[in-house]
Each structure stands twice: as structure tokens, then as C-alpha cells.
Amino acid sequence: MFDYLIVGAGFAGSVLAERLATRSNKKVLVIDKRSHIGGNAYDHYNEDGILIHKYGPHIFHTNSKDVFDYLGNFTDWRPYEHRVLASVDGQLVPMPINLDTINKLYGLKLTSFEVEQFFESVAEEVPVIKTSEDVVVSKVGRELYNKFFKNYTNKQWGLDPSQLDKSVTSRVPTRTNRDDRYFTDTFQAMPLHGYTRMFEKMLDHPNIKIMLNTDYKEIVKFIPFKEMIFTGPVDEYFDFQFGKLPYRSLEFKHDTLNEEQHLAAPVVNFPNEHAYTRITEFKALTGQKHSKTAIVYEYPQAEGDPYYPIPMPENAELYAKYKKAADETPNVHFVGRLATYKYYNMDQVVAQALTLYKKLTDKEEAAKPVRPAIAGSTSLVEKLINREPSKE
Numbered sequence: 001m002f003d004y005l006i007v008g009a010g011f012a013g014s015v016l017a018e019r020l021a022t023r024s025n026k027k028v029l030v031i032d033k034r035s036h037i038g039g040n041a042y043d044h045y046n047e048d049g050i051l052i053h054k055y056g057p058h059i060f061h062t063n064s065k066d067v068f069d070y071l072g073n074f075t076d077w078r079p080y081e082h083r084v085l086a087s088v089d090g091q092l093v094p095m096p097i098n099l100d101t102i103n104k105l106y107g108l109k110l111t112s113f114e115v116e117q118f119f120e121s122v123a124e125e126v127p128v129i130k131t132s133e134d135v136v137v138s139k140v141g142r143e144l145y146n147k148f149f150k151n152y153t154n155k156q157w158g159l160d161p162s163q164l165d166k167s168v169t170s171r172v173p174t175r176t177n178r179d180d181r182y183f184t185d186t187f188q189a190m191p192l193h194g195y196t197r198m199f200e201k202m203l204d205h206p207n208i209k210i211m212l213n214t215d216y217k218e219i220v221k222f223i224p225f226k227e228m229i230f231t232g233p234v235d236e237y238f239d240f241q242f243g244k245l246p247y248r249s250l251e252f253k254h255d256t257l258n259e260e261q262h263l264a265a266p267v268v269n270f271p272n273e274h275a276y277t278r279i280t281e282f283k284a285l286t287g288q289k290h291s292k293t294a295i296v297y298e299y300p301q302a303e304g305d306p307y308y309p310i311p312m313p314e315n316a317e318l319y320a321k322y323k324k325a326a327d328e329t330p331n332v333h334f335v336g337r338l339a340t341y342k343y344y345n346m347d348q349v350v351a352q353a354l355t356l357y358k359k360l361t362d363k364e365e366a367a368k369p370v371r372p373a374i375a376g377s378t379s380l381v382e383k384l385i386n387r388e389p390s391k392e
């Protein structure tokens with residue numbers, strides 16, 4: 001009999017498996033319908049021996065020392081600060097928009113103070129900021145909105161920014177200085193030998209068994225277990241009884257080129273040209289040396305694997321019904337990006353999983369006849385979960 005059946009071997013499932021097995025001596029079965037562990041963060045060496053991220057570029061960044069230190073138990077880190085250029089009006093300019101973006105785009109030599117005045121002069125007055133369009137036009141005006149955001153968002157989400165919740169574009173800052181880092185988190189690094197190696201170390205414990213290529217529904221009736229941790233799509237768990245939760249998907253087109261370096265930055269965004277949104281060059285992320293280079297194009301699409309929960313009020317309402325059903329389901333714990341229908345970054349999912357682990361152990365402690373004092377608070381971790389994720 002397993003103590004826990006964990007559905008999904010991504011960050012949510014693997015963190016819980018590791019904690020439960022090593023800290024609580026629980027017997028755990030981790031099951032995934034894919035052929036590998038790591039969920040969407042899975043990476044592997046391609047035919048030419050270049051380390052690539054199968055499901056698109058995954059850049060680790062966090063403000064939580066707890067999360068960074070926790071993952072550091074399973075990997076060394078390679079310091080890495082992410083940078084992105086956007087192809088606009090025939091030029092490659094820094095993204096998020098900063099002082100250099102404006103100067104290059106318009107052939108100017110503005111100072112930080114002057115660019116601040118420039119933004120103020122072009123910003124539109126929006127009494128109540130509700131949508132993604134409102135966020136941007138109220139900061140940088142309509143022209144920059146049209147050049148950088150409108151079409152990119154349309155491609156990425158299949159929706160106009162005016163239809164999308166403000167949270168989508170609020171993640172992208174606007175800067176008046178020359179800081180061209182994509183993220184400003186305290187800890188920014190890549191696992192030195194890749195994500196999959198890190199997951200392998202997390203799951204390498206005699207109490208953890210792993211079953212791949214298996215949908216949990218195929219085995220759930222035959223394998224005895226006490227509790228389930230579910231990290232797949234919550235609507236699927238409940239057989240879509242309230243309707244399908246909308247997700248945006250992506251098609252990844254991987255390519256290897258016979259040149260050492262292809263792009264001027266690790267990622268180049270294409271807001272206005274092409275059907276794809278961006279190209280990523282993996283060696284820039286991983287630091288690998290190789291005479292060839294591997295890139296990936298991302299084509300957003302409606303159908304396919306569920307990647308991005310679509311942040312719209314009607315979807316939040318639909319999710320609320322599933323959340324209620326989930327809360328009322330005994331002995332099943334829903335955690336992770338798909339099970340809680342939230343646009344979480346990796347660090348937030350790790351924090352969410354660590355919080356659930358604490359709840360599970362607290363519950364067990366409470367059930368014991370003599371209850372010891374409950375140590376510490378998880379406020380840091382909770383704060384991290386509740387903050388808006390920064391854009392990937």
C-alpha cells in the first residue's frame with residue numbers, strides 16, 4: 001500500500017514526493033502520462049548533443065531564499081541573468097522597454113529624466129485599469145502599445161489585450177534606466193547540469209517509485225494508496241463536469257543550425273512579424289559550448305497540451321466551481337499550475353508544494369495523541385505564492 005499516489009512528475013509532484021519520502025518516510029508512487037519526469041521543465045540532449053528544453057525555455061528566477069536553497073539541495077547553479085530583444089520596426093531593441101529601447105527606436109539621446117517625461121506625455125488616462133490594454137496605454141501610450149504589445153498578445157493568447165485581465169501585461173515592467181535584464185529577482189540562475197538531472201536527484205529515494213507513460217486513470221482502481229496528490233488539470237480530474245477550462249497551447253518547432261551562435265540575445269521576440277512569438281537559443285541559457293546551436297520557435301495555438309490558463313473573469317468563475325469540488329474531495333490534494341488553474345512560475349509551484357507538505361505534516365501531527373508545538377510560519381512561502389508571477 002502506498003501512502004501517496006502523486007499524479008504528475010513536474011515541480012509540484014516531485015517536490016512533494018521528495019519531502020514525503022525523505023522527511024516523513026512515506027511510500028510514494030509518482031505517475032506521469034509522459035515518457036519522462038520534470039513536467040514542462042524537462043530538458044534533454046538532442047541528436048547533436050545540445051541541451052534543449054523540450055517545452056520551451058525555462059529560466060529560473062525567484063526572490064525566495066527558501067525556494068532557492070531547497071532546490072540547491074539537488075543541483076549546483078550557473079549564474080544567469082536573462083535578456084530579451086524585440087524585433088520592432090526593423091530593429092532589435094531591449095525588452096522590457098527601457099531608456100535604450102526608446103532612444104534606439106526613435107534615434108534619440110534622451111536621459112532617464114527625459115524619457116520619464118516622454119512616457120508621461122504619451123500615456124493615456126485610464127480611470128480604472130481593468131484590462132491588459134489599460135495597463136500598457138496608461139504607462140507608455142498607444143504607439144508603443146501597438147508596436148510591442150497589441151499583436152504579440154493577440155498571437156500569444158488569441159485574444160486582444162482589451163479582452164485579457166490586467167495581470168498579463170502588468171508582469172512586464174517599463175524602465176527609465178538602462179537595465180536590460182528581463183527579471184529583477186534576487187536569485188537568477190540555471191541548474192548547472194539541467195532540470196532533468198535536478199529532478200532525478202530529487203526523486204532518487206528508495207521510498208519513491210515512478211511509473212511513466214501511464215495516465216493515472218488507467219491504474220487508480222488497481223493500486224492501493226491512502227491519499228492522492230493531483231497536479232494535472234483540475235477540470236480533467238472532475239471529468240469536465242462544469243465545462244472545459246480554457247487553456248492556451250503552444251507548438252514548439254526545434255531546429256539545430258550549423259553555426260555557433262544564431263541570435264543577438266538568448267531570446268528574440270517578434271511582436272509583429274511571423275506566426276511564432278519568439279525564438280530561443282538554448283546554449284545562451286545553459287552556457288554549453290558546441291560548434292552547432294539549437295533554437296526553438298514558439299507557435300501559440302488553441303489546441304494541444306494545456307500550458308497557459310487564460311486569465312479572464314469568466315474562466316475564474318468556472319475555476320471557482322472546480323475549486324469548490326476539489327476542496328470537498330477528501331484525501332485528494334490539488335497542487336501546481338494545472339490543478340489550481342494559475343499562471344505560476346516554477347518557484348511559485350515549488351513554494352506551493354512546500355506549503356502543502358507542511359499542511360500535510362501538520363495535519364498528521366495534529367492527529368497524534370499528544371500534539372507538539374507547531375514550529376515556524378510559512379509566511380515567506382505564502383507571500384511568494386500570492387505575488388503576481390513575472391512574465392516568461
Ligand SMILES: Cc1cc2nc3c(=O)[nH]c(=O)nc-3n(C[C@H](O)[C@H](O)[C@H](O)COP(=O)(O)OP(=O)(O)OC[C@H]3O[C@@H](n4cnc5c(N)ncnc54)[C@H](O)[C@@H]3O)c2cc1C
Nearest residue numbers: 008010011012033039040056058059216232336337345346
Ligand atoms: C512555454 C513555457 C515556458 C515557461 N517558462 C518558464 C520560465 O522561464 N520560468 C518559470 O519559472 N516558469 C516557466 N514556466 C512555468 C513552468 O513550466 C511551471 O511553473 C511548472 O512547470 C509547473 O509545474 P507543475 O508541476 O505544476 O506542472 P507540470 O510541469 O505541467 O507537471 C504536471 C505533470 O502532470 C502530468 N499529468 C497531467 N495529467 C496527468 C494524468 N491524467 N495522468 C498522469 N500524469 C498527468 C503531466 O504530464 C505533467 O508532466 C513556463 C511554462 C511554459 C508552458
